[in-house]
Amino acid sequence: MARRGVTGGPGTGLVDELAAVLRERIYSGRYPSGARLPQENLAAELGVSRTPLREALRVLEQEGLVRVTPGQGARVVSGDVATLLAAYELRAVVDGLAARLAARARPALARCRDLRRILASQRAALDPWSPRAYTGANVDFHEQILHLSGNEFLVAEAPVLRMTAQVFAPVALVDPARAQRAIAEHEAIATAIEAGHEDDAERLARAHIQATIDELRAEHDDAAPTPRDSTASGPAS
Amino acid sequence: MARRGVTGGPGTGLVDELAAVLRERIYSGRYPSGARLPQENLAAELGVSRTPLREALRVLEQEGLVRVTPGQGARVVSGDVATLLAAYELRAVVDGLAARLAARARPALARCRDLRRILASQRAALDPWSPRAYTGANVDFHEQILHLSGNEFLVAEAPVLRMTAQVFAPVALVDPARAQRAIAEHEAIATAIEAGHEDDAERLARAHIQATIDELRAEHDDAAPTPRDSTASGPAS
């Protein structure tokens, strides 16, 4: 059976294609947090055998997107607040370093345009408030900075970024007010990168995530004893 | 065929056992940097089939220890200086954050004893100068801090740490003078953690790695135009 339903280009390994497809489906919410990922169904649906599929699941496991329990197969990671906080703590320093290296690299003007374009689309998601578009642009912004850093090890951390922003979306809903503040912080980060101010770029990027951590922790400590405010909004970064 | 030669305990998945064995063999230098990893030979040698072995190789690939090229199998990563520098840049902020969180967690006294015990063995590697013992204790020290942080995402970065310290060992030889200075820095970090000084712990830990980056970069820029000093020693952290 020859790759029915898998659209990846030639030359690229089938495992990577499968990993990309599954990643996208997890990000998009098609496989919600905590959902089982039965190998036979997925293999049949994707038109491949279980052998490469299992390797793809191992890749996603290492990326932190799924959890493979021996004897019980794979599940999409389910996110408690403590895990989310731990991931954000790593993101704070990773994003900070990425911003510093991006500022140091002094990206070509075209790349800066990309960053500004992402910011524009993110701002556009405010007027007719579209959480989905906002989150998408938000992920794009942070991921773009990772790429601008030119450091492959930082790029490899992208799945953690997407996990915090997209997989755990149900637990971390955004509200427009915080989104607006987040965008302002984004613009300050972009300005620092364009100006080549390494220290500012790192400090701002780290503080940006740290603000989210603080908010999330405050809400958690607040909501845990008396969960009356169950509709509380989550991080906007 | 029933796990001949694989010694992992029961209950744990075979893939994880294989990954652990291969990891250790790469760390120990049995599979040197750049070496091919033929699946058939390894499978026969480990007494398992190729199916779980391939999954284990995918795990190691995600950890950055091997590179799987489609159609050409897996090789141990080969380290040029640029890659090593990129990895150290990530380590600088990761180790810094780990030290901060370890200081915040205020580890139990027993854990502090462990840290001090590692430092003692590292210092013992100085008198009869044993680069191998030194590097081992060095890895233990940094890895211990990752665990003390209590952050699973930081612990997941341990392979990057071991890669920089052990896989790329040939390119980064240590010399006793730098080792002594590195140990002094380690002790300062340990003291800050025990005292619960978060800012000091992070600053010292990050500077510790940053010093290595600066030295390595200086040597590289120095050695590249006129490679007369080919015996130059590498980082000691």
Added chain:
DNA sequence: TCTCCCAACGCTGTATCCAGTATTCGACGC
């Protein structure tokens, strides 16, 4: 009616098998 046990099912984990391709060794020509 509730609980407990058992059997059937489904699924995972591993091994084996086949096709395609990169590599390498040897022979031939320059």
Added chain:
DNA sequence: GCGTCGAATACTGGATACAGCGTTGGGAGA
């Protein structure tokens, strides 16, 4: 003697087959 072409080899990638285990639904007994 050296470079190049080609065939044999060996290895990777993917599919399929089989064994073991967990789960679940139904039936019997209290």
